[in-house]
Amino acid sequence: MTTLLSVQGVSRAFGGVQALNDCSLEVEKGSITGLIGPNGSGKTTLFNVITGYVKPDAGAVMFDGQFITYARPDDVFSRGIGRTFQLTRIFGQISVLENMLVATQREESWLRGLTRSKSSKAEVETAMEWLDFVGIARLADLQAGALSYGQRKLLELAYVLVADPDVILLDEPAGGVNLTLINQIADRIRTLNRDGKTFLIVEHNMEFVMSLCESVTVMHQGTSLVSGTPSEVRNNPLVLDAYLGGGEEVEEEEDASQGIAHG
Amino acid sequence: MLKTKRLWWVLALGVFAGFPLVVTNPSYQTIAFYSLLYMACAASWNMFSGYSGYIALGSGVFYGSGAFTMALISIHTHMAPGAAMFWLVPVGGLVAAAFAVPLGWIGLRVRRHTFVVITIAFFFIFQNAAINFSFTGGTAGLNLPFITWGFSYYDLPFYYVALGLVIFIVILSAAVRRSRFGLQLMAIRDDEDRALGLGVKVAAVKLTGFTMSAFTIGMAGAVYAMFLGQIYPQFAFDPMFDLSIAMMAFFGGMGTLVGPLVGALILESAQQYLTVNFSNGSLYLILLGGLFLIVFMFMPQGIVVYVRDTVTKKAAREKAAVASIDLAMAEGSET
Numbered sequence: 001m002t003t004l005l006s007v008q009g010v011s012r013a014f015g016g017v018q019a020l021n022d023c024s025l026e027v028e029k030g031s032i033t034g035l036i037g038p039n040g041s042g043k044t045t046l047f048n049v050i051t052g053y054v055k056p057d058a059g060a061v062m063f064d065g066q067f068i069t070y071a072r073p074d075d076v077f078s079r080g081i082g083r084t085f086q087l088t089r090i091f092g093q094i095s096v097l098e099n100m101l102v103a104t105q106r107e108e109s110w111l112r113g114l115t116r117s118k119s120s121k122a123e124v125e126t127a128m129e130w131l132d133f134v135g136i137a138r139l140a141d142l143q144a145g146a147l148s149y150g151q152r153k154l155l156e157l158a159y160v161l162v163a164d165p166d167v168i169l170l171d172e173p174a175g176g177v178n179l180t181l182i183n184q185i186a187d188r189i190r191t192l193n194r195d196g197k198t199f200l201i202v203e204h205n206m207e208f209v210m211s212l213c214e215s216v217t218v219m220h221q222g223t224s225l226v227s228g229t230p231s232e233v234r235n236n237p238l239v240l241d242a243y244l245g246g247g248e249e250v251e252e253e254e255d256a257s258q259g260i261a262h263g
Numbered sequence: 264m265l266k267t268k269r270l271w272w273v274l275a276l277g278v279f280a281g282f283p284l285v286v287t288n289p290s291y292q293t294i295a296f297y298s299l300l301y302m303a304c305a306a307s308w309n310m311f312s313g314y315s316g317y318i319a320l321g322s323g324v325f326y327g328s329g330a331f332t333m334a335l336i337s338i339h340t341h342m343a344p345g346a347a348m349f350w351l352v353p354v355g356g357l358v359a360a361a362f363a364v365p366l367g368w369i370g371l372r373v374r375r376h377t378f379v380v381i382t383i384a385f386f387f388i389f390q391n392a393a394i395n396f397s398f399t400g401g402t403a404g405l406n407l408p409f410i411t412w413g414f415s416y417y418d419l420p421f422y423y424v425a426l427g428l429v430i431f432i433v434i435l436s437a438a439v440r441r442s443r444f445g446l447q448l449m450a451i452r453d454d455e456d457r458a459l460g461l462g463v464k465v466a467a468v469k470l471t472g473f474t475m476s477a478f479t480i481g482m483a484g485a486v487y488a489m490f491l492g493q494i495y496p497q498f499a500f501d502p503m504f505d506l507s508i509a510m511m512a513f514f515g516g517m518g519t520l521v522g523p524l525v526g527a528l529i530l531e532s533a534q535q536y537l538t539v540n541f542s543n544g545s546l547y548l549i550l551l552g553g554l555f556l557i558v559f560m561f562m563p564q565g566i567v568v569y570v571r572d573t574v575t576k577k578a579a580r581e582k583a584a585v586a587s588i589d590l591a592m593a594e595g596s597e598t
Contacts, residue, residue, distance in 0.1 A: 051460060052460075053456065053460070072459070073456070073459045073460040074459050074461075074464060074465075076460075077460055077461055077462045083460065085457070089454050089456075089457040090453075090454075091449070091450050091453035091454055091457070091458075093449065093452065094446070094450070098446055101443075101446060102446060102447065102450045102458060102461050102463065103462065108443075110447075110464035110467050110468060112443070113442060113444040114442060114444045114471065115442070116443050117441055117442060118441060118442060118446040135588070135591075136588055138584065138588060139584055139585065142581055143577075143581065146582075146584075146585055147585060148585050148589050150589065150592070151585065151588065151589070159461070163461070163462070178593070180592060180593055184592065
């Protein structure tokens with residue numbers, strides 16, 4: 001296995017708050033890596049640093065053998081890193097299909113956009129395939145602002161996929177959606193992973209993370225605390241202290257997640 | 264659906280083309296000319312601000328630049344008064360666009376509300392400069408070569424040039440809507456940071472849109488100066504112009520193709536007509552104010568959007584479609 005994305009000793013402060021403090025992370029090519037940690041431990045800030053929305057004070061980000069530490073978001077995206085947001089962000093006043101088309105021009109010069117139509121037949125076909133993949137193809141002509149919360153999550157996932165990124169960063173894909181949809185999203189992620197896509201997932205839903213990820217990194221107060229397989233992480237005393245809070249609770253967690261694994 | 268739409272456009276074009284041949288009263292022709300000029304400006308404004316959501320309130324900069332370009336070049340080259348002066352209309356547009364590049368480069372570095380304030384600041388800088396420089400004639404203004412074609416059909420050439428300008432802008436605006444560039448403008452309107460994260464070169468796209476809109480507004484300004492025959496800085500750079508064209512676009516439906524045209528047609532012709540006929544009283548202001556209140560209270564997205572959504576029962580359709588998919592997903596049948 002080779003490392004596709006690596007974060008090396010990244011720090012970032014917002015005023016007096018040290019959001020990231022010497023944080024490191026490795027994502028192997030073809031893996032599903034989980035990123036967990038209590039609220040405020042810096043997970044979303046780390047996503048923002050990787051995708052270029054926030055510049056780090058120190059440290060480096062490497063993707064596919066190249067430094068992308070200070071690259072802008074559009075540049076990061078065109079190199080092949082796609083992401084979704086914790087608070088789902090779609091383009092509300094254009095149609096669902098048009099949402100899909102925004103991301104299609106990954107390797108195209110912006111000047112080309114002046115002279116070409118907003119979509120080619122092939123692009124529409126690809127967009128419709130992905131919409132079908134997440135199950136909302138029938139809503140393609142609707143104004144995206146009309147979608148329900150769960151559908152917005154699916155749309156955001158779909159329009160990131162349409163650009164065919166190598167690694168996809170998901171910020172709480174299971175947050176605020178019902179159980180059926182959570183399972184469907186997990187299924188989609190597994191399918192995509194089998195086809196070679198790499199995932200880095202921030203999620204609070206432990207069952208979701210533990211059942212899906214082969215490697216988990218735990219963050220605490222801006223630092224990466226531990227990395228390992230889900231069972232290693234679950235039993236690590238540092239994690240128990242920082243994150244789960246105490247031994248007894250861990251027993252319950254473990255039972256619960258084993259129940260999932262067997263079920 | 265597409266064919267009916269095209270039919271409506273052709274019909275509207277026929278009405279506008281035939282109007283001055285049927286209505287020969289010069290004062291009504293003048294009203295019609297101004298309506299077309301404001302349709303051109305509102306549609307130009309919409310081409311950037313309507314699509315991108317960046318409300319510019321300093322478009323008078325470009326209108327005035329176009330007007331002064333027409334005046335200064337025609338005066339200093341001692342042009343023979345007449346139709347040849349219309350060749351300066353695109354030149355006025357180019358000068359306005361040339362101003363738009365540095366102004367947009369500075370102004371578009373900030374977001375939304377700050378952008379509004381900056382455009383207003385730009386506007387007053389230009390107005391003050393025009394009043395205080397000597398080459399603009401100062402407050403005394405400039406007199407353009409006096410056009411001598413007959414009074415009885417004085418308005419006609421201007422009317423058709425303005426109509427041509429409107430057609431050009433509508434075609435351009437429609438082309439922008441259909442292009443990848445237009446889609447990117449609308450993505451910027453809905454969520455600029457998200458668009459950036461999907462590879463949209465937001466800075467370049469915004470500046471291009473801003474400059475295009477300045478170009479067409481500048482052309483309208485040039486026609487305006489030629490029509491009046493004399494211009495003053497305080498009227499060429501008029502703050503009411505900035506507000507009017509934005510209001511017209513809002514009134515008709517921002518971000519749509521037809522909305523700004525409808526808004527400008529209704530508001531400008533109503534205002535001109537009421538000013539002429541009820542000028543000795545404030546009745547016309549009360550009427551206009553009432554019209555605004557009604558539209559903004561009951562159709563906050565503008566007349567065109569309101570009518571379209573009502574006719575197509577958009578809300579109900581959307582609700583049904585969204586619910587059916589949600590239901591299907593809850594039952595798991597979609598997998």
